[in-house]
Amino acid sequence: MATETARSKRWLAHPFMSAIIAVSWLLLQQSFAVPQLITATVLALLLPRVLAGFLGPQVKVSSWATVVRFAGIVLWDIVVSNITVAKIVLNPAREPQPAWVPVSLDIRHPNGIALLATIITTTPGTVSCVIDEDRHEILVHALDCSDPAAMAQDIKNRYERPLREIFE
Known part of the structure; x- marks a missing residue:
């Protein structure tokens, strides 16, 4: 202290x-x-x-190369998600399949978890709703999701894995 x-x-x-x-x-x-x-x-x-x-305490970043690569992935995903959501909204015949997607968390760093929730919420078409610290899980609402398990795995691979490299 x-x-x-x-x-x-x-x-x-x-x-x-x-x-x-x-x-x-x-x-x-x-x-x-x-x-x-x-x-x-x-x-x-x-x-x-x-x-x-x-x-809180200053965060020590372990890999700046991962930060730069990760920022590119997140920015790309935001652009692609904007286009996808626009197609859903502008096509009256399209019926999205909303879903609640539980994503188990391997990351334990509080700043990493907060950043993951922020990224999920910033990416159009998804909103992080609850971070369950006891179950190490984040609950994500997706505007259009036909395969919740695949979406959870995609979040873990694209976002959580690099965040673990950066923060842990």
């Missing part, structure tokens, strides 16, 4: 988050002018420090 408190007192308690905050600010402002650079720096230093008690 003492080291966690000491870490939260450091100016760069969460350096990766600081970088994301600074870059996000500059992108939102669409400017690299000196005032925007100063504001980005101040926000990047202060926000993680102020929020350190809520953020």
